[in-house]
Amino acid sequence: MSSVPGEITVASVQLTEQSLRAAVRQAGDALVSCRHASGEWCFELEADCTIPAEYILMNHFLGELEPEREACLANYIRDHQLESGGWPLYTGGRMDVSCTTKAYYALKLCGDDPNAPHMQKARVALLELGGAARCNVFTRITLALFGQVPWRAVPSIPVEHILLPRWFLFHISRISYWSRTVLVPLAILASVKPLATNPNQTGVAELFCVPPGEERNYFLRRPGILNRLFLMVDHVARMLEPLIPGALRRYAIHQSLLWMIPRHNGGDGLGSIFPAIVYCNLALAALGRPAHSFLRSRVRKALHNLVIMRGDRALCQPCLSPVWDTALAALALQEADPTRYREPLRQGLDWLAARQLRDAEGDWRQSRPRLAGGGWPFQYHNDHYPDLDDTPIVAWAMSRVDAHIYHEPLERAGIWVRGMQSKNGGFGSFDADNTDYYLNAIPFADHGALLDPPTSDVTARCLIQLSLEARHSPGNPDNHRAIQRALDYLKNEQEHDGSWFGRWGTNYIYGTWSVLTALEIAGETPRQDCIRRAVEWLKGVQQADGGWGESNDTYHDATLAGGGQASTPYQTAWALLALMAGGAVHSAAVWRGVHFLLAAQGQDGLWQDESYTAPGFPRVFYLRYHGYARYFPLWALARYYNLTHGT
Numbered sequence: 170m171s172s173v174p175g176e177i178t179v180a181s182v183q184l185t186e187q188s189l190r191a192a193v194r195q196a197g198d199a200l201v202s203c204r205h206a207s208g209e210w211c212f213e214l215e216a217d218c219t220i221p222a223e224y225i226l227m228n229h230f231l232g233e234l235e236p237e238r239e240a241c242l243a244n245y246i247r248d249h250q251l252e253s254g255g256w257p258l259y260t261g262g263r264m265d266v267s268c269t270t271k272a273y274y275a276l277k278l279c280g281d282d283p284n285a286p287h288m289q290k291a292r293v294a295l296l297e298l299g300g301a302a303r304c305n306v307f308t309r310i311t312l313a314l315f316g317q318v319p320w321r322a323v324p325s326i327p328v329e330h331i332l333l334p335r336w337f338l339f340h341i342s343r344i345s346y347w348s349r350t351v352l353v354p355l356a357i358l359a360s361v362k363p364l365a366t367n368p369n370q371t372g373v374a375e376l377f378c379v380p381p382g383e384e385r386n387y388f389l390r391r392p393g394i395l396n397r398l399f400l401m402v403d404h405v406a407r408m409l410e411p412l413i414p415g416a417l418r419r420y421a422i423h424q425s426l427l428w429m430i431p432r433h434n435g436g437d438g439l440g441s442i443f444p445a446i447v448y449c450n451l452a453l454a455a456l457g458r459p460a461h462s463f464l465r466s467r468v469r470k471a472l473h474n475l476v477i478m479r480g481d482r483a484l485c486q487p488c489l490s491p492v493w494d495t496a497l498a499a500l501a502l503q504e505a506d507p508t509r510y511r512e513p514l515r516q517g518l519d520w521l522a523a524r525q526l527r528d529a530e531g532d533w534r535q536s537r538p539r540l541a542g543g544g545w546p547f548q549y550h551n552d553h554y555p556d557l558d559d560t561p562i563v564a565w566a567m568s569r570v571d572a573h574i575y576h577e578p579l580e581r582a583g584i585w586v587r588g589m590q591s592k593n594g595g596f597g598s599f600d601a602d603n604t605d606y607y608l609n610a611i612p613f614a615d616h617g618a619l620l621d622p623p624t625s626d627v628t629a630r631c632l633i634q635l636s637l638e639a640r641h642s643p644g645n646p647d648n649h650r651a652i653q654r655a656l657d658y659l660k661n662e663q664e665h666d667g668s669w670f671g672r673w674g675t676n677y678i679y680g681t682w683s684v685l686t687a688l689e690i691a692g693e694t695p696r697q698d699c700i701r702r703a704v705e706w707l708k709g710v711q712q713a714d715g716g717w718g719e720s721n722d723t724y725h726d727a728t729l730a731g732g733g734q735a736s737t738p739y740q741t742a743w744a745l746l747a748l749m750a751g752g753a754v755h756s757a758a759v760w761r762g763v764h765f766l767l768a769a770q771g772q773d774g775l776w777q778d779e780s781y782t783a784p785g786f787p788r789v790f791y792l793r794y795h796g797y798a799r800y801f802p803l804w805a806l807a808r809y810y811n812l813t814h815g816t
Contacts, residue, residue, distance in 0.1 A: 184760070184763065184764070184767075186810075186814045188767070189763075189767075189806065189809070189810050189814070190810060190814075192767055192770055192774075192806055193505050193506075193803065193806050193807045193810055194505070194506070194509075195770075195774035196505070196770065196774045196775065196799075196802065196803040196806065197501075197502055197505040197506060197509065197510060197774075197803060197807075198774060199773055199774035199775045199799070200498055200501065200502065200775075200799055200800055200803060201502070201510060201513050203498075203796075203799065204498075204513055204516075204517070205491075207520065208513075208516035208517050208519065208520040209491045209494070209495045209517060209520045209521075210491065210494040210495045210498040210517065210796065211489055211490060211491035211494050211495070212490065212494050212794065212795040212796030212799065213477060213484065213486065213795040214486045214487060214488060214489065214490050214792060214793070214794060214795070215484060215486065215781070215792065215793040215795065216486070216487045216785070216790065216791070216792055216793075217249075217256070217257065217258045217259065217265075217268055217781075217790070217791065218245070218246045218249050218256045218268055218271070218272045219258075219267070219268045219271050219272075219790075220443055220485045220486070220487055221242040221243075221245050221246055221275070221483070221484075221485040222242075222246060222268075222271035222272045222274070222275035223271060223275075223311070223443070223444070223447055224239075224242055224447070224472070224476070224485050225239050225242055225243065225275040225278055225279060226271065226274065226275055226278065226311055226315075227447050227450060227451065227472075229278045229365065229366070229367055229368065229369075229371070230314060230315065230365040230366060230367070230451060230454075231366060231450070231451070231454055231460070232366030232367075232368050233460055234368065238476065238478075238483060239278075239279050240279065240481070241478060241479075241480075241481055241482055241483035242275075242476075242483045242485060243275065243276055243279040243281070244481055244482050244483075245482050245483055245484060245485075246272050246275060246276060247276070247287065248482070250272070250287060250290075250291065251264055251294075253290070253294055254269075254287075254290030254291045254292075254293060254294030254295075255268075255269040255291060255294040255295060256268045256269045256272045256291075258721075258781075258789070258790065258791050259721050259780075259781035259782075259791040259793075260779055260780055260781050260793075261720060261734055261780070262720075262721060262722070262781075262791075264294055264298070266295065266298050266299070266301070266303050266304055266305075267304045267305045267307070267308040269291060269294065269295050270295065270301045270304050270308055270312075270373070270376060271308055271311065272291070273288065273291045273292065273295070273373065273376065274315075274371075274373050274376075276288065277371055277373065278369070278371050283375065292375060292376060295376055296376070296378055299378060300376055300377045300378040300379075301317075301318075301373065301376040301377050302318075302322075302377055302378065302379065302381070302384045302386070302387060303389075305615055305616055305789075306323065306324060306612065306613055306615050306616070307444075307616070309322045309323050309387065310323050310355065310358070310359070312373075312381075313362075314358065314363065314364070314365050314451070315364075315365040315367060315372070316364055316365065316367075316372075317372055317373055317374070317381060318381045318384075318387070319381065319382060320359075320362060321387070321407065322381070322384070322387040323359060324388075324403055324611070324612035324613045325359075325403050325406040325407045325410060326352070326355055326356045326359040326360070326613060327356065327359075327360055327406065327410055327413065327421075328356040328357050328359075328360040328418065328421045328422055328425055329413065329417065329418065329421040330352075330356060331353065331356070331421055331424045331425045331428060332420075332421055332424060335535070338607075339608065339611075341353065342532065342535045342536070343603070343605045343608060344603070344605075344608060344619050344620060344621075345598075345599065345600065345603060345618070345619060345620055345621035346440065346532060346553075346554045346598075346599040346600065346621065347440065347442060347444075347445070347618070348618070348619050348620075349532070350432065350439050350440030350442065350445035351440075351444050351445050351448055352613075353425050353428055353429055354425075354429060354439070354445065354448035354449045354451070354452035355448050355452075356425065357422055357425055357452040357455065357456065358448065358451055358452050358455055360418060360421075360422070361422075361452075361455045361456070363451075363454075363455040388400060388612055391610070391615070393610055395607055395610035396610040398610075399610050399611045399612060400612060403611075403612050422456065426456075429449060429452075430464070431530075431553070432553050433449075433464070433467060433468075434548075434550040434551055434552060434553075435467070435550055436467050436470050436471055436474070436550075437471050437474070437489075437548060437549060437550045437551070438467075438468055438471030438472070439468075440551065440553075440554065441471075441488055441489070441546070441547075441548040441549070441550060441551040441554075442487060442488045443472075443475055443485070443486070443487045443488060444487075446468060446471050446472055447472070449468055450465060450468045450469070450472070453465050453468065474489075475487075475488070475489070487785065487790075487792065488547070488548055489548050489549055490547060490548070490794065490796070491548065491549055492521065492524065492545050492546060492547055492548070492549075492559045492563065493547055493558075493559055493562065494794075494796045494800075495517050495520065495521055496521065496559065496562040496563045496565070496566045497562060497796070497800050497801075497804075498517065498796070498799075498800045499514055499517050499518060499566040499570075500562070500565060500566050500569070500800075500804060501800040501801070501803045501804035501807065502514055502803075503566065503569045503570065504803075504804050504807040504808050504811065505803055505804075505807040506807075507569075507570070514570055515570070518566060518567055518570055518575065521545065521563050521566075521567070522567070522575060522578050524545060524546075524549075525543065525544070525545055525578050525581065525582070526542050526543070526544055526545065526546065526552055526555045527541075527542045527543060527581060528542050529542055529552040529553065529555075530552075530553065531544075531552070531553045531554060531555060532553050532554065532599075532600070533554075533555070533589065533599060533600055533601070536600060536601050536602060537588055537589065537601060540584075540585060540588040540589070541581065541584055541585065541588075542555070542581070542585060543555075543560075543578070543580075543581030543582045543583075543584055543585030543586075544556065544557070544559075544560040544582065544585050544586070545559045545560045545563050545582075546559065547559050554599055555585075555599075556598050556599050557586060557589055557596045557597065557598055557599065557627055557630070557631055558598055558626075558627050558630055558673060560582050560585070560586055560634070561582075561586060561630040561631050561633055561634035562630060563582070564578075564579055564582045564583070564586075564634045564637070564638075565630075565633055565634060565637065567579055568637045568641070572637075572641045579638070579641075580642075582634065583634065583635070583638045583648070586631050586634055586635065587635065587647060587648060587651045588601075589601045590631070590651055590654065590655070591604070591622075591623045593623060593658055594623075594628075594654030594655055594657050594658035595622075595623025595624065595625075595627075595628040595655070595658040595659075595662075596623050596624075596627045596628045596630075596631040596655070597621040597622055597623050597624065597627065598621050598624070598627055598672075598673070599621055600621050603620050603621040603622055604620065604622045604623075605620065606620065606622075608620065616786060616789045617786070617787075617788060617789065618786035618787075618789055618790075623658065624670070624672035624673070625659055625662045625669045625670055625671070625672070625680050625683065625684055626669075626671050626672050626673055626674065626679060626680050626683040626684075627672065627673070628655055628658055628659055628662075628687075629659060629669075629683040629684045629686065629687035630683065630687070631655060632652065632655040632656065632659070632687040632688075632690075632691055633686065633687045633690050633691075635648055635651050635652045635655065636652060636687070636690045636691040636692070637690065639652060652691060656688075656691060656693070659684050659687070659688070660699055663684075663699055663702070663703070664677070664727075664730075666702075666706050666730065667681075667699075667702030667703045667704075667705060667706035668680065668681045668703060668706050668707075668730060668731065669681050669683065669684045669703070671683065672784070672787070673783065673784065674743075674782065674783050674784075675719050675720070675721050675723065675724075675740070675782035675783060675784060675791075676719055676721070676723045676724060676730065676782075676784075676787075677706075677719065677723065677730040677731050678707070678710070678717055678719045678731060678740050678743050678744055678747075679719075679740075679743055679782075679783075681703050681706065681707060681743075681744075681747050682743035682744065682746055682747035682750075684703070685700065685703055685704075685747040685748075685750040685751045686746060686747065686750045688700060688750070689750035689751070695750075695751050695752030696752070700751050700752070701751075703747070703751060704747075704748060704751040704752070704753050706731070707731075707744050707747055707748055707751075707758070708748070708753075708756070708758045709731070710730070710731030710732055711744070711758050711761065711762070712732070712735075712736050714736055714765055715736070715741075715761035715762055715764055715765035716736025716737070716738075716740070716741040716762060716765040716766075716769075717731070717736055717737075717740045717741045717743070717744040717762070718732070718733075718734045718735050718736040718737045718740055718741075718780075719731055719732060719733060719734060719740055719782065720732070720733030720734040720782075721781065721782065721784065721787075721791055722734075724784065724787040724788050725788060734780065734782075736765060737778050737780050737782060737798075738766060738769050738776035738777075738778050738798050738801070738802045739776075739778060739782075739797040739798050739801040739802060740782060741762050741765055741766055741802070741805070742766065742801035742802045742804060742805035743801065743805075744762060745759055745762045745763065745766075745805040745808070745809065746801075746804065746805050746808060748762075749805075749808055749809065749812060754809070754812045754813065755813075759809065762805075763805075763806065763809050766802050766805060766806055767806070769802075770802070775798065775799050776798040776799065776802050777798060778797070778798040779793070780793065781793040783797070
């Protein structure tokens with residue numbers, strides 16, 4: 170029993186073994202009931218109103234209207250308007266200029282009267298922030314395609330970039346997977362410069378403080394010499410673009426198509442992510458491919474698969490998350506009762522094993538051409554882009570069930586993950602050493618998410634996999650070196666307050682959970698300074714109700730780390746799992762957190778949460794994983810039960 174001051178014993182709290190066991194069993198049974206017939210879990214994945222707005226804008230660009238579907242998407246957009254008039258990037262967030270511009274335009278395309286009260290409020294709020302001219306690059310590209318701004322409002326994106334050699338300062342292999350799958354079709358559009366069909370000839374000139382043709386400051390100067398230099402390069406490239414020979418342009422477009430087509434993932438679309446699929450659809454149409462053509466039919470099918478109809482409302486997902494959801498659900502059920510849930514666990518893990526990307530020609534091979542495949546993607550199909558966050562989670566779940574049965578996929582995954590370690594010891598999400606930071610200064614990169622550098626949360630997950638492999642197959646010196654390099658990276662990344670930054674989950678609570686869990690599995694003693702500091706930080710940000718809650722505002726203001734919003738079930742679960750990994754299972758903080766989860770559990774055994782606390786890209790794009798409130802609280806309660814009442 171721990172003797173840290175302020176800690177209490179389990180026997181002294183008003184919490185029975187029976188009530189805790191019943192809560193875990195009810196939650197576990199409820200989670201199993203959410204499983205798909207084919208064995209996997211795949212919960213809804215929700216983004217901000219930019220996604221449904223872009224769906225509507227796409228249809229009106231193409232002149233391929235879907236009135237019923239668009240009406241349902243428009244209802245969803247109206248539901249999420251702020252009282253102040255604009256639209257945010259996440260629940261509780263401030264108004265975002267780009268999201269508001271697209272939402273307003275989409276509603277107007279659907280027939281909303283610009284003089285209606287909700288449209289007037291949106292317009293006034295937008296003009297107060299400088300109007301649509303202050304949108305990000307992606308939104309200005311959409312406006313240019315609709316003829317609402319001149320093309321000089323958009324960075325020069327010549328399609329000929331596809332022909333540049335890999336050693337050049339800019340090459341698509343130097344940017345992240347999500348950036349390159351969007352950039353290639355966007356470059357076709359920016360080079361062809363098609364004009365939207367826009368059947369009703371609907372415009373949004375009223376959203377600009379200065380007439381679009383008279384605006385001279387579409388590119389607000391960002392700090393840094395590099396940014397000013399790239400703006401000059403962009404200006405010169407724009408002047409030279411008319412001199413590009415037609416034959417060269419046609420060849421570059423052809424090469425771009427050859428790049429895109431193998432990455433269509435069957436019926437799941439380019440990169441299996443909504444923005445890339447939409448831009449691919451627009452690019453194919455701009456090149457004359459009819460709607461009934463094979464490629465465009467598949468693209469439309471991929472987009473339809475992302476839309477969830479709910480009566481007179483429709484949710485458009487940015488992508489699907491079956492591998493991620495299945496692996497995390499499996500870990501929660503393994504903690505809850507591996508015997509009771511043996512059959513759904515086996516079916517889920519077998520489903521995962523069949524989707525390992527062993528020999529696919531992934532983009533990651535450009536930096537690791539001799540490395541054998543062995544990763545998993547995030548989506549159902551995304552063969553070119555296995556990732557280093559899903560792969561360790563899958564391997565972790567397989568290792569806990571039966572490392573012998575899944576020996577071959579685990580061995581392959583271990584080799585692949587180890588081979589993808591970056592030079593600094595960390596791991597990025599999809600690529601190794603994707604760290605050409607100077608590219609963040611180019612005008613196209615105003616979203617700040619062009620690259621895929623190593624991060625603490627992904628590195629922590631990879632450390633878990635490497636550490637589990639070391640247990641089952643000791644004696645591999647390459648593995649031990651990789652573990653030590655990952656440990657050194659993580660300890661160097663710790664914040665001054667004791668937390669770790671979270672790239673793929675909000676934020677410092679998520680990052681700290683990721684790292685403390687990895688350090689425990691790696692065998693690090695909980696008494697070392699970095700772990701004790703992290704534990705004390707988590708205790709210090711616990712809220713009065715016993716839970717934890719952290720806002721996405723912490724990506725703008727780090728002084729809000731660990732707070733800024735009401736407690737949520739899954740952030741509380743992250744904090745509890747982190748504290749238990751850090752040796753504080755018998756602390757008052759853990760006891761209070763467990764009570765919070767028990768009190769928040771619904772009669773159906775699950776938890777409900779409306780918060781968006783997972784960034785797609787910090788400061789730009791946020792997500793709500795509907796599965797997080799279903800498996801993380803179960804995992805935390807089951808872990809607590811096993812550590813305090815288990816044998």
